[in-house]
Amino acid sequence: MSPFGVPSVDLLSEQIEAVLVDPATTHGLARALRAASKEIKLHRYHHASRHAWPNGRIDDKPAKVQIGGGAHRIDGFFNIDLVPPADLLWDIREGIPLQDDSAEEIFSEHFLEHIDYPRSVKHYAREAHRVLVQGGRIVTGVPDAALALSQYPAALEGSDEMIRRWYAKRDGLGDINTRLDLVNLVFRDQDDDPTYTPHLWAYDHDKLVQLFTEAGFTTVEPWTFDPTIANPKRQWGSVYVIATK
Numbered sequence: 001m002s003p004f005g006v007p008s009v010d011l012l013s014e015q016i017e018a019v020l021v022d023p024a025t026t027h028g029l030a031r032a033l034r035a036a037s038k039e040i041k042l043h044r045y046h047h048a049s050r051h052a053w054p055n056g057r058i059d060d061k062p063a064k065v066q067i068g069g070g071a072h073r074i075d076g077f078f079n080i081d082l083v084p085p086a087d088l089l090w091d092i093r094e095g096i097p098l099q100d101d102s103a104e105e106i107f108s109e110h111f112l113e114h115i116d117y118p119r120s121v122k123h124y125a126r127e128a129h130r131v132l133v134q135g136g137r138i139v140t141g142v143p144d145a146a147l148a149l150s151q152y153p154a155a156l157e158g159s160d161e162m163i164r165r166w167y168a169k170r171d172g173l174g175d176i177n178t179r180l181d182l183v184n185l186v187f188r189d190q191d192d193d194p195t196y197t198p199h200l201w202a203y204d205h206d207k208l209v210q211l212f213t214e215a216g217f218t219t220v221e222p223w224t225f226d227p228t229i230a231n232p233k234r235q236w237g238s239v240y241v242i243a244t245k
């Protein structure tokens with residue numbers, strides 16, 4: 001316990017590591033603890049930034065913001081992500097750390113499916129609406145679940161395009177055996193990888209339209225892929241929308 005009676009994250013982290021190296025620890029417990037260990041790391045990053053911005057809003061008012069860009073940085077955009085490299089390390093599940101009516105453009109791709117639905121996803125859509133100026137726009141791209149579903153239940157060929165484009169370099173390639181495995185990957189990709197935030201929800205065009213409409217956006221339309229902003233490797237098999245406040 002800390003001097004204030006709050007359980008210490010550092011102590012918890014040490015205890016988890018000790019249990020994880022114990023050979024008697026069951027697979028199920030180890031899996032849950034690895035997930036907790038990863039969240040503790042993210043919690044530390046987030047709280048270091050939160051310490052600098054205790055009210056959850058940075059002073060700057062970047063006009064263009066990328067959320068969850070990972071290694072894909074975009075010139076002229078302020079990049080916010082859970083982990084480095086980013087201009088600000090922030091857990092978006094805690095909100096978007098920008099001031100009301102301040103940004104003109106938000107861009108994210110292959111991010112939304114990594115946060116929990118409905119709590120964090122709907123909160124994110126409402127936060128995007130809050131921080132955008134009137135007429136501001138948010139572009140969102142995700143793996144297109146409709147594509148994986150449209151191919152089911154055809155037999156899976158070794159030359160399958162989705163495997164070739166998305167999974168060819170995976171360690172677990174040998175575990176992708178049927179068409180349903182590809183459907184499963186859209187819904188829970190890398191659920192078993194302790195270093196990765198897995199897919200937690202799947203999206204298609206209609207779901208994105210519903211989500212941003214519910215959050216108050218005036219229009220939600222298909223976005224034409226622009227490789228000067230988007231990650232070129234996301235063009236195939238993704239669905240993008242642009243929502244306007």
Ligand SMILES: C[S@@+](CC[C@H](N)C(=O)[O-])C[C@H]1O[C@@H](n2cnc3c(N)ncnc32)[C@H](O)[C@@H]1O
Binds near residue numbers: 081115197
């Ligand atoms: C699959 S990667 C996509 C990276 C990049 N957008 C691309 O398309 O190459 C997902 C990214 O979302 C970030 N992310 C996941 N959950 C997040 C959260 N709660 N807050 C901020 N970023 C998050 C991850 O750290 C990671 O960089």
